[in-house]
Amino acid sequence: MATKAFVPGTGKDKGKVRQVQACRVEWKDGRMQEVPGSEFMLQADLVLLAMGFVHPVGSVLDAFGVQRDARGNASAGTEDAGGYATNVPKVFAAGDMRRGQSLVVWAIREGRQAAREVDRFLMGSTDLPR
């Protein structure tokens, strides 16, 4: 199911969520689509947002001309020598931008490795740890 709207109450409940307008969904061609006519209402007095994230904002990657992978992230490998480089010269990608929404430990690791590759790109060699 997907949420379409939070419906506030009236009177003393004005400004407080009291109902959730929802609908059923199905997957078609890799996208979540509303099932026509499946709307329904749920009573609610507390709503917890458990939000997932998808790829980075596409317009930023498009502005640079950076190719995206199948999941919409900046397309770049992680190999030693040449890793983290995108298809656009001098543009490198690491962390959530490259691997998608993930963990901070991955972002730290990729940041360090990307720094090493940027150093190699600029200096021709690198002594930075991988």
Ligand SMILES: Cc1cc2nc3c(=O)[nH]c(=O)nc-3n(C[C@H](O)[C@H](O)[C@H](O)COP(=O)(O)OP(=O)(O)OC[C@H]3O[C@@H](n4cnc5c(N)ncnc54)[C@H](O)[C@@H]3O)c2cc1C
């Ligand atoms: C709500 C939430 C909870 C999380 N909880 C955890 C957790 O408990 N444990 C865990 O391991 N991970 C957690 N994560 C994931 C973790 O925060 C990320 O994986 C990590 O921060 C990614 O680091 P990053 O450097 O790749 O990207 P980010 O930390 O997103 O850094 C990107 C930076 O780029 C900047 N930026 C964006 N656009 C531009 C622009 N156009 N110009 C200049 N700067 C720009 C942003 O302001 C930001 O500072 C959580 C993430 C979220 C959103």
